[in-house]
Amino acid sequence: PHPVPAIQDKETPAQHDARMAWWREARFGMFIHWGLYAVPAGEWHGQRTTHIGEWIMNDLSIPVADYKQFATNFNPTGFSAHDIVALAKDAGMKYIVITSKHHDGFAMFDSKTDPFNIVAATPFKKDPLRELAEECHKAGIRLGFYYSQAQDWTAPGGAAAVRGTHNKETGHWDPAQDGSFDDYLKTKAIPQIKELLSNYKTAPDIIWFDTPTSRMTPERAAEVVKVLNQYPKLIWNNRLGGGYKGDTETPEQYIPAQGYPGRDWESCMTINDTWGYKSFDTNFKSTETLLRNLIDITSKGGNYLLNIGPDAQGKVPEPEVERLHAMGKWLAVNGEAVYGAKATLFGAEAGSFAPAEGNAKPKFVPAWEWRSTTKANRIYIHLFAWPKGSFHVEKVPRTITKAYLLADSSHKALKFTQRDGVLDVSLPEKALDPIATVLVLESK
Numbered sequence: 001p002h003p004v005p006a007i008q009d010k011e012t013p014a015q016h017d018a019r020m021a022w023w024r025e026a027r028f029g030m031f032i033h034w035g036l037y038a039v040p041a042g043e044w045h046g047q048r049t050t051h052i053g054e055w056i057m058n059d060l061s062i063p064v065a066d067y068k069q070f071a072t073n074f075n076p077t078g079f080s081a082h083d084i085v086a087l088a089k090d091a092g093m094k095y096i097v098i099t100s101k102h103h104d105g106f107a108m109f110d111s112k113t114d115p116f117n118i119v120a121a122t123p124f125k126k127d128p129l130r131e132l133a134e135e136c137h138k139a140g141i142r143l144g145f146y147y148s149q150a151q152d153w154t155a156p157g158g159a160a161a162v163r164g165t166h167n168k169e170t171g172h173w174d175p176a177q178d179g180s181f182d183d184y185l186k187t188k189a190i191p192q193i194k195e196l197l198s199n200y201k202t203a204p205d206i207i208w209f210d211t212p213t214s215r216m217t218p219e220r221a222a223e224v225v226k227v228l229n230q231y232p233k234l235i236w237n238n239r240l241g242g243g244y245k246g247d248t249e250t251p252e253q254y255i256p257a258q259g260y261p262g263r264d265w266e267s268c269m270t271i272n273d274t275w276g277y278k279s280f281d282t283n284f285k286s287t288e289t290l291l292r293n294l295i296d297i298t299s300k301g302g303n304y305l306l307n308i309g310p311d312a313q314g315k316v317p318e319p320e321v322e323r324l325h326a327m328g329k330w331l332a333v334n335g336e337a338v339y340g341a342k343a344t345l346f347g348a349e350a351g352s353f354a355p356a357e358g359n360a361k362p363k364f365v366p367a368w369e370w371r372s373t374t375k376a377n378r379i380y381i382h383l384f385a386w387p388k389g390s391f392h393v394e395k396v397p398r399t400i401t402k403a404y405l406l407a408d409s410s411h412k413a414l415k416f417t418q419r420d421g422v423l424d425v426s427l428p429e430k431a432l433d434p435i436a437t438v439l440v441l442e443s444k
């Protein structure tokens with residue numbers, strides 16, 4: 001038992017379902033990694049980090065004082081909460097989770113707790129999270145705050161020895177990082193979490209914790225849980241630490257082959273190879289890959305939290321914008337087969353050329369031809385490879401009464417036969433969409 005019971009320990013299954021209902025309906029969210037690391041944008045004193053951009057301070061051993069200097073140059077006048085929310089909406093995303101403070105300790109909000117924040121330490125002087133909260137509220141988009149609670153490289157006591165000592169060359173900690181972890185929790189992390197929960201007209205829908213280290217003991221995590229318990233609608237993930245399971249599993253940068261039956265889960269993945277902006281990372285995934293990810297995840301009962309990384313001006317890189325619009329175009333036609341849809345009835349790997357092994361991060365992504373999602377009276381088959389003549393599937397657990405293509409606005413009935421659960425549906429010669437055409441199988 002936990003030192004302090006969390007909401008998940010106290011609520012009934014029905015209460016839990018009610019709390020998770022909007023999240024399960026949503027299926028597709030926008031992750032935003034935006035912080036002070038956008039200023040160096042992956043490069044410092046002529047050195048380029050080969051790792052993820054938001055880790056630059058750690059990777060290049062930037063001293064605390066030098067890192068803090070970036071704030072004097074952070075003036076993201078190109079940031080528009082309105083445009084970002086409009087982008088999420090157009091992309092078909094139903095919620096946003098944005099970094100309120102990453103491991104570097106810089107708060108992207110108006111924090112009275114610590115002056116190392118976007119209002120007090122930069123020429124910008126405004127709170128982007130406030131604007132985002134207002135725009136999300138207007139647009140009906142849910143909002144979550146990512147908060148790195150278990151490490152903070154600029155707060156005394158907060159720096160975790162993730163890679164041994166902080167400075168690779170000298171082997172020493174930056175003296176500015178010395179201090180007690182308990183003091184850090186008490187004087188920074190917990191007060192800032194309280195601020196995030198109470199600063200704005202409406203409390204956030206999600207708190208997204210990260211990197212639960214062993215220092216996050218049950219007793220320490222319990223102090224955070226006391227705060228979270230004040231917000232009975234709040235959803236929080238499995239990364240608080242201290243043995244708290246939270247509401248969601250959070251596979252990072254991969255899609256588990258089986259999903260997590262009986263448990264809510266969300267794959268967080270980024271659109272290129274970094275979370276926080278790096279000027280030289282142009283390895284953007286194709287719209288086809290991104291849509292495949294969304295559909296694969298949905299077919300296993302999970303959510304897709306797709307990350308974008310705005311630059312130091314607050315602008316979303318154009319290749320990211322393009323891909324999100326393209327996804328939104330597909331969802332505008334086919335969203336019915338995603339939002340509120342449940343996992344496949346055919347087994348997670350049906351439609352694959354070669355089934356994956358296990359549920360852990362695969363070494364390569366196994367190829368597949370189709371994925372299926374489910375609603376009460378509909379089975380959706382997302383066809384990526386277009387079958388010649390007809391679609392054949394076995395062990396269909398429902399009696400099908402009509403088959404049609406979702407992208408055909410007239411929903412013209414397709415001929416089919418079904419015997420002993422074996423279904424064959426006649427298809428037109430060509431797919432209706434170059435990426436995925438959805439076949440609907442209706443039942444009474």
Ligand code: H79
Binds near residue numbers: 162
């Ligand atoms: O916020 C994003 C990441 O920064 C964060 N989680 C996502 C959502 C994250 N923190 N830690 N990790 C992910 C895993 C850490 C990997 C590490 Fe490394 C390997 C840390 C040190 C070695 C990657 C490679 C970062 C620096 C070098």
